[in-house]
Each structure stands twice: as C-alpha cells, then as structure tokens.
Amino acid sequence: MEKIGADKAAALLDSAEEILLIGHTDPDGDCLGSLYAMKAGLVSKGKKASVYLRKPLPLKYRFLGDELEKNAEIPECDLVVALDTPQLKRLDIGDPARLKSPILAIDHHPGEHSEFSYALWDDGKSACALLVKEVFQKMAVAITPKMAGALYAGIMTDTNCFVNQNTERDAFVAAGELMDLGARPNEIAKYVYGSLTPGDILALSKALSSLELYDRDRIAILSLKKEWQDEHNDADTELFVNYARNLINTEVAIMLTETKESVRVNLRSKNGFDVSAVAKRLGGGGHKPAAGIRMKCSLEEAKKILLENIKFDD
Numbered sequence: 208m209e210k211i212g213a214d215k216a217a218a219l220l221d222s223a224e225e226i227l228l229i230g231h232t233d234p235d236g237d238c239l240g241s242l243y244a245m246k247a248g249l250v251s252k253g254k255k256a257s258v259y260l261r262k263p264l265p266l267k268y269r270f271l272g273d274e275l276e277k278n279a280e281i282p283e284c285d286l287v288v289a290l291d292t293p294q295l296k297r298l299d300i301g302d303p304a305r306l307k308s309p310i311l312a313i314d315h316h317p318g319e320h321s322e323f324s325y326a327l328w329d330d331g332k333s334a335c336a337l338l339v340k341e342v343f344q345k346m347a348v349a350i351t352p353k354m355a356g357a358l359y360a361g362i363m364t365d366t367n368c369f370v371n372q373n374t375e376r377d378a379f380v381a382a383g384e385l386m387d388l389g390a391r392p393n394e395i396a397k398y399v400y401g402s403l404t405p406g407d408i409l410a411l412s413k414a415l416s417s418l419e420l421y422d423r424d425r426i427a428i429l430s431l432k433k434e435w436q437d438e439h440n441d442a443d444t445e446l447f448v449n450y451a452r453n454l455i456n457t458e459v460a461i462m463l464t465e466t467k468e469s470v471r472v473n474l475r476s477k478n479g480f481d482v483s484a485v486a487k488r489l490g491g492g493g494h495k496p497a498a499g500i501r502m503k504c505s506l507e508e509a510k511k512i513l514l515e516n517i518k519f520d521d
C-alpha cells in the first residue's frame with residue numbers, strides 16, 4: 208500500500224479511463240454522498256465511471272437520484288475506488304477477490320488500509336466527503352449544485368449535524384463553500400431526517416421501551432427483535448442509538464437490530480470510550496465514538512458478548 212495525498216489521488220483518477228466506485232456495506236449518508244459526487248465528477252471529466260451498489264437507495268437518500276441505482280455488475284476497469292472504508296471485507300461487494308484492478312482507498316476511518324494499492328487516508332477528517340472535495344479541487348472538477356448537496360449530506364450525516372466530537376473547523380468551512388456552490392442544507396435535512404414512515408416511529412417506540420442499563424447506567428442498550436422487523440418491513444433504525452447516547456449517564460450506547468441473517472449493532476460513545484476497538488475485536492469497524500458490527504448470533508448472545516467486551520477502567 209502506498210499512502211498518498213490528494214495530488215496523487217487526482218493524478219491516478221486523471222490517468223484512468225474506466226473507474227468502478229464501491230462503498231461499504233450498509234452505506235450511510237457520507238458513503239452514498241461521496242459515491243454520488245465522485246461518479247458525477249468523474250463523468251464530467253469524460254471518464255466512464257460506475258457505482259457498485261447491492262441495494263436500492265434508502266428512502267432518505269433517494270434525493271441523490273437515479274445515478275445511484277442498484278448495480279451488481281463489475282465492469283472492466285483500470286481503477287477501483289473504495290470510498291469510506293478501511294478494509295476490503297467492509298466493501299459492499301461480497302467477495303473482494305472479484306476485483307482485479309488496483310484499488311485506491313479514499314477514507315477517514317482509523318485502520319491500516321494495507322490491503323489497498325493506494326490510500327488517500329486521513330482519520331482527522333470528519334467525513335470522506337471532505338477528502339472527495341479536496342481531490343476535486345486538485346482535478347479542477349466543476350462541482351454542480353447536486354454534487355455540492357451530496358457532499359454536504361456526507362458531512363452533515365457523519366458529523367451528526369455538526370455536533371460530533373470529530374467536527375472540526377474544516378467541516379464548517381467546506382459546508383459554507385458547498386452552500387456557495389448550491390447545496391441547500393434545509394432541503395437536505397428535510398430528506399435525510401424527514402423521510403420517516405409511521406413504521407419507523409412505531410419501531411422507535413418499541414426500541415425505546417426496550418431500554419436496558421448496565422454498569423452504573425454507563426451502558427445503555429436498545430434493541431429490536433426480528434419479529435418486529437419482519438412485521439414492519441425493515442424500519443430505518445440507524446439513528447435510534449442517539450437516544451441511548453443522549454441519556455445523561457451513558458458512556459456507551461448500543462442499538463441492536465435483529466434481522467433474518469444477523470444482528471446489526473450500532474455503537475456510540477461519549478467522553479472518549481473507543482467503541483471502534485470493541486467493534487474491531489468482534490469483526491466490525493468504525494470510528495472511536497461511532498462504530499458498527501454484524502454479529503451472526505441471537506440478540507441475547509450479542510448483548511452478552513458486547514457486555515463482556517465493554518469494560519471501563521474503574
């Protein structure tokens with residue numbers, strides 16, 4: 208792996224003709240916004256760019272449009288760009304051995320990135336979208352209002368509306384510049400946070416009433432059982448964990464969503480507890496204050512394993 212800067216990343220993209228873009232499994236706003244903007248920017252430069260996406264866009268990200276449709280084809284390409292992920296196994300592609308071209312990672316997660324050919328990687332950035340914006344500046348890509356909106360959505364979601372610990376000045380500066388280029392924060396917030404369905408609200412009430420507290424209330428767990436998910440058809444539980452984090456004594460918040468195949472675990476922390484280390488130990492990944500895992504076990508087993516793995520110093 209060669210660690211590179213935005214200059215070299217721009218040069219690699221400039222010299223490639225056909226480029227495949229891939230994000231991580233369970234793609235979030237930063238991942239999807241970066242994928243959309245990257246594709247549009249490369250196409251504007253005359254490149255043949257496609258996005259590999261295993262599932263259709265979630266309702267709240269549909270504003271990103273038809274350009275991000277479900278696509279399970281891996282075309283011939285000179286370069287693969289892995290966005291918003293530090294590891295091959297987190298790529299939304301099933302078997303990474305299917306990728307035969309060099310892979311450029313553009314990412315802001317902690318981790319080695321050693322499996323990639325090149326990595327433009329800065330874990331001091333609050334969103335992958337900030338790195339994509341930097342590369343575009345080097346490539347002199349003209350950012351359209353829609354691309355600006357996609358990049359803004361990436362920064363907004365990964366900073367939890369500019370309040371997370373990782374929100375530095377550069378996120379605000381970039382957001383301002385993207386507004387100048389046509390991003391509309393109010394519109395984007397309406398899509399991302401205002402696309403809840405009645406089923407989502409019912410699922411939220413169910414999850415909230417499941418609250419369990421451990422270790423002097425420092426660990427808060429919310430959960431949704433499989434039966435509920437089946438009945439209400441895949442409720443959007445991504446942000447539920449924030450309710451548990453916002454409890455006054457919570458240090459670590461956990462949201463468990465049981466699906467047919469596995470338990471999806473969302474982890475959040477306050478005051479410095481490193482949940483990415485817990486996630487990594489159990490086969491997931493993420494950032495110090497926000498991480499995720501897919502666990503192949505029952506809800507109760509997942510709970511037990513997580514509690515065994517979250518220990519405070521005192």
Ligand SMILES: [Mn+2]
Pocket residue numbers: 237238291315333334335365
């Ligand atoms: Mn991200």
